Amino acid sequence: MAYCPKRLLSIVIVMLTIMLNLAPALARDWPQIIAAARGQTVYFNGWGGSEVINRYISWAAGQVNQRYGITVKHVKVADIGDVVSRILAEKSGGRTSGGSVDLMWINGENFHAMKDNGLLLPPYTQMFPNYRLVDTENKVSTLFDFTVPVDNQESPWGMAQLVFLYDSEVVNDPPSTMAELLEFCKDHKGRFSYPAPPDFYGTTFIKQALLELTGERELLYKPVDIGKFDQVTAPLWVFLDALHPHLWRGGKAQPKSAPEMKRLLADREIFISLSFNPAEASNAIATGELPESIRTYVHEGGTIGNTHFLAIPFNSSAQEGAMVLADFLLSPEAQARKSDPSIWGDPTVLALAKLSPEQRTLFDTISLGVASLSPEELGPVILEPHASWVTAIEKEWLKRYSK
C-alpha cells in the first residue's frame, strides 16, 4: 500500500473524531469504569467452532455477571471476518456509536485491517489492573501482532505456537525439519497435508517452511521487497513442488481448515496434523475426540508463535463492560483455568514471575497433559513475518496450486 497523504489525513480525522467522542469514557479511572459497566450487556463475538472454548466463555460470563453485574452474550460465528464485515457495514452506514459488537476475538491480519480502517477503540488496555501482569518482556508478540504494533488497542488473551500432532501408533520417529517431513511424506504417501491457503493454518505452515528454508530470514521482517521476492521464496516453491505429489490425495485436494485436519487424523486418513495450541492434543484426548496415541512435536530451531487478543470496536455500545470482561479474562484466575488442558489448554499471556505466590499456585497445580510438550521441549518461538509478505506469498501460492 503506497503512502497516500489524503488517505492518511482522513484516517487521522476519523481517529480524532472518535477520540473526542470517547474522551469522557477514557478519562475515568478503573473503579468508575467498573461502576459504569454494571448492568451493561456485552456482546462478545468470537469463533464458536469449539464446545470446549464455548464452555469456558460461558463460565467467564457467569463469573463477571456475579462479580460485576455484567451480562455477557456469546455470539458464536464461523468466521470472525463476518463480524469485521458487519462493523465495516456499520461504519459505512454512519453508525459511530451503539454498534452491535462490544468485544471480539481477533489477531493478525484482522487486527491489522481494523486498525488501518479506524474500526478499533483508541488505546485502553493500559488501564486494566491485570495488564501489568502480562509478560510483555519475553512474549514480544503481546506487543506486536504479526509485526503490527498493538498500541494498547487489543488486550492479550492467549499464546499460540505452531505444533504438529502425530499418531504414535504408526509414526515412531516424527520429523524435526521440513526436509525430514518431505522424507516422511515420500515414505508414507498421502498421510500428510496442510489446509489450503488462504486458510490461516495453511498460510502458517507455508510461512514456517519459508522461515526454515530461506537463507534470508531477516528480509521477511521488513515490508516485502518485490525485487527480491523470487530470490527469497525460491527454496519454498522447490520444497512445495516436491511435497505436493506426496500429500493426501496426491495434492489434488487439500483440507479446508485445521479442524478438518483434526478429523482426518482421528479417522486415520492422515498421520500428521498441525495446531496452534500446544495443548490441543491433550485436550482432545481428554474429550475423546482424538485417540490416546496422539502426541505433539515441533521442528528444530523453533516454530512460529503469536498471540491472540480481545479488541473493542470503535462504536461498541458497552465499552466499560467489555473492558471489565477483557480484564477479567486476563486475571490469573481466568488465565490459569484457561491453560488447564482438561478445560481448554490455551497457554497464558501472563508472566509467572509477576504473580503473587498464591496466584502462582493456580498455575503450578495444572498438569500439562499426556500429549503436551514441556516449555523446554516446545523450544524457541519464531515471530510472524511482516504481514505484507503473507499477502504476496498467498497470491503466488494460489497461482501455483489453486488453478
Added chain:
Amino acid sequence: MAEALFKIAVSAMSGRRNRLKIFPALTLAVFLLPILVGLLFTWAPAFGYLSAAGSNRFSLEPFATLLHHPSLPGALRSTFISGIGASLMSLGLALWIAATLYGSRLWSTIELSLAPLLSLPHAAFAIGFSFLIAPSGWLIRSVSPFPSGFTYPPDWTTNGDPWAISLTLTMLFKETPFLLLMIFSGLSRLDVRRTIWVGRSLGYHRLRIWTRLIIPQLYPMLRLPLLAVLAYSLSVVDLAYIIGPSLPPTLAVLIDRWFHDPDISSRFVGAAGALLLLLVTLACISSALVLEYLISKIASRKILDGRRKSPFELLVGSGSFYALILLGVNVLSLTALMLWSVAHSWRFPHFFPARFSFSNWSTALSHLLEPVFVSALAAFLSCLLAIILVVGCFENEQNLARSRIDSISQRSLWIIYLPLLIPQISFLFGIQVLLIIFNLEGSWGTLIWIHLVFVLPYVFLTLANTYRSYDQRYSYVGTALGARPLRSFFRVKLIMLTKPILFSMAVGFGVSIAQYLPTLYVGAGRFATITTETVSLASGSDRRVMAVYALSQFLLALTGFLTAIVLPAIMFRNRRAMQN
C-alpha cells in the same frame, strides 16, 4: 420500474371495490424494494465505492482483479458442473421415478418419506453423506479390514473431489425430494389416473404416456421449482464448503471468502464476484428456458407420430433401484449422524463406535433451549405472515379472474420468486448496510421480515396447485345457504384446504429454520438460532457435537411437518371424506 411501483400503489389505495388488492401490492412491497436496493448497495464496491474503506471513486479495477484471479477459471468450472449437473440430474431423476413408479407401493412410500427427507437440513445431510463416502467413511468401513484388507483408509479421492462430482451428488440427493414434492403437488391438479387409462386403452406404453400426455401438462408447474434449484445449486456456500472441491473451491465459496477476508480491499473483488455470480445464474436460467423451448418445439412435432412403444421400456425397472438408492442414502446419512451424536470415539475401521456416550446430548441440552426457541418463534411467525399474504394473493387472483380484470400487481407477482432466483450473497451485504442506515438491524421485526422474504416464495410454490384447483362450488353452496362470503371463506374453503395450507406452512417452517446467511446479516449477532449455532460448530472439528446440533435442527423441522400431518387428522377424525 418506478412507474410500475406507482401504479401498484395507486391501485392498492383506490381499491374501494376490492380490499383484496392490497395483498399483491403488500407482498411485492415486502420483496421488491429491499432486494433492488440490496443489490445496488452490494454492487457499489464492485465499482469502487466503499466509504468505510475510504474509497469513493468510480473504478473497474475490481473486475480486472476478479477476471485475472488465478482461481476463477477452475472455480467457474466447478460451479457450472455442480450447478447445472445437479439441477438437470435431479429433474431427470424425479421425473424418471414418477414415470416408472407412479401408482406402485414404493411410490406411496416415497410420498410418506417426503416430510422427513425435506426436514433433513442440507448441511446435516452433507456431513452425513460425506462420512458415508469418505475413504475413511462408513461404506469402506463396512468392508474393512475384511475383505478389503484396509487397516488404514485408502488414499482415494471421493468426497471433496476436484471435479465437484461429490458436491453434485450431494445436491442431487437433496434436491430430488423437493422436485418430487412439486411433482406430487402438480399431479394432484391433473387427472393422472384417467390419462393413464386413456393412454393404456390406446396401446401406449407407460413411458410414452408420461412423455406424450402427462409431462407436457406437468412441466409448466415444475418450471419455477427447477429454476429455483438451478439458482440454489449455482450459489450454495455451505454444501460447497463441506463437500465441494478445494483447489480451487466454487465461485460462491470464493465470494464468501472475499466478503470476510481480513484484507478489506477484498470486498471490492467480492462485490464484483457477486455480480458475476448473478450474471452466471441469469445466463443459466435463460439457457434453461431456451432449452425448454427447443425441446418443446421438437417434442410437439413428435407428439402425434403415433408411436406406442419406447426403446427405454426395458429400463423401467431401474426406477425402483434409483428410488431405493435415494431413500437409502438419506437413511444411511441420517443414521450415521445419530450414531455420531452418541459416540465417544469412533475411528477407522470400526463399523460402530468403539465407545458410546450420551454426554454429547446432555451437555448440549442446556445450550440448545434458547436457539431452538428463537428458531421456532421466528419460523412460526414468518410462516403465519407468509400464509396470510399468500392466501390473500390467491383470493385476489380468483376474484380478478372472475371479473376478468387484468391487474398489473397480480401480473408482477412473479417478483416474489426473485429471492429464489438471485444468489443470496449478491444482495445481503447491501441489505445489511441499508438496515444499519435506518437503525433497523438486530430486531425481531427485521429478522422475521428477512425470513419471510425466503419463506413466502416456497409457501406460494407449494400451495399454488392445490389452492388453485379448489372447487369454488363448495363456497358457492355455502353462500347459497345464506353465509356471507367471508363466513363461507372461513367456514368452508379454509377448512377444506387445511391440509395443504398446513403442509405448505411446514415447508416454510423448514425453510425459515435453515436460514443462515440472512440471519447472520440482519441479526447483528442478537439472534442465536439452531442454524447459526450449527454452522459455527461445523467450522470446528468435533463431529459428535455437530451431529447433536444438526439432529436438533432436523427434529425441529420435522416437528413442523408432523404437526401439519397430525393436526388435520385430529381435526377431521369424524369426517371420512376429509381423511384423504
